[in-house]
Amino acid sequence: MRIVLVGPPGAGKGTQAAYLARNLSIPHISTGDLFRANISQGTELGRKAQEYMDAGRLVPDEITIGMAKDRMLQPDASNGFLLDGFPRNVGQAQALDKILAENGIALDAVLDLEVPEEEVVKRIAGRRLCRKNGSHVFHVVYNPPADDSVCDECGGELYQRSDDTEEKVRVRLEEYHSKTEPIIDYYEQQGLVRTISALGKVAEVTKRSMDALHDKK
Ligand code: AP5
Numbered sequence: 745m746r747i748v749l750v751g752p753p754g755a756g757k758g759t760q761a762a763y764l765a766r767n768l769s770i771p772h773i774s775t776g777d778l779f780r781a782n783i784s785q786g787t788e789l790g791r792k793a794q795e796y797m798d799a800g801r802l803v804p805d806e807i808t809i810g811m812a813k814d815r816m817l818q819p820d821a822s823n824g825f826l827l828d829g830f831p832r833n834v835g836q837a838q839a840l841d842k843i844l845a846e847n848g849i850a851l852d853a854v855l856d857l858e859v860p861e862e863e864v865v866k867r868i869a870g871r872r873l874c875r876k877n878g879s880h881v882f883h884v885v886y887n888p889p890a891d892d893s894v895c896d897e898c899g900g901e902l903y904q905r906s907d908d909t910e911e912k913v914r915v916r917l918e919e920y921h922s923k924t925e926p927i928i929d930y931y932e933q934q935g936l937v938r939t940i941s942a943l944g945k946v947a948e949v950t951k952r953s954m955d956a957l958h959d960k961k
């Protein structure tokens with residue numbers, strides 16, 4: 745299956761992607777995680793992306809699209825993938841359509857995770873991430889790790905993202921409404937959108953998502 749996950753910052757895209765990718769045996773491809781890995785490895789791409797991420801703004805398409813394309817064309821993604829955080833504007837959605845067409849493949853669904861803004865702020869404020877694996881996501885209240893600073897899954901160090909401040913979250917939400925939300929209309933026209941409430945327990949949201957992917961009510 746080839747799936748795109750859309751939703752505001754803190755909706756739970758990364759959290760759901762980890763479970764869905766495991767259930768569907770496809771790789772979880774997060775452009776945010778790819779940028780953070782480049783930044784921690786000190787690459788040229790990471791250096792270029794950092795100033796935009798620190799400001800809460802979208803990284804320019806000329807950097808993002810090539811990086812996402814390279815990852816999607818890796819052998820482990822040949823039978824499908826779950827895109828988390830890409831595409832993030834209509835230009836990226838059009839570029840993705842071109843990449844898919846060139847490779848004779850197509851998307852199966854776009855999962856749109858809906859969550860009220862006040863919940864987003866609570867989720868982001870308590871988020872803790874694993875330095876070793878971006879798919880290992882915790883929350884100090886909703887999904888607390890056994891030890892505040894150690895990942896339960898792999899023993900990696902837990903940290904708080906530098907763009908998870910209230911001020912940056914406001915900018916990220918503005919970017920989401922002005923640039924990312926229009927891709928939902930774009931994909932509606934292709935009949936691909938499945939809207940899911942992202943409220944409730946993580947497992948409930950996963951079940952709703954799996955049901956939507958299998959077209960169950
Ligand atoms: P990115 O890393 O994609 O961040 P984001 O979209 O802002 O999304 P988040 O990672 O903040 O949230 P999430 O929805 O994954 O939530 P999570 O599962 O962690 O992008 C970061 C930056 O990179 C961008 O600002 C931009 O600069 C750049 N970038 C990335 N892609 C780009 C692109 N395509 N183009 C241009 N620039 C790009 O959950 C949040 C918290 O809630 C966690 O603590 C979790 O434990 C908790 N939680 C999750 N589900 C639940 C639940 N059901 N109940 C209670 N708590 C929950």
Ligand code: ZN
Nearest residue numbers: 874880895898
């Ligand atoms: Zn970990």
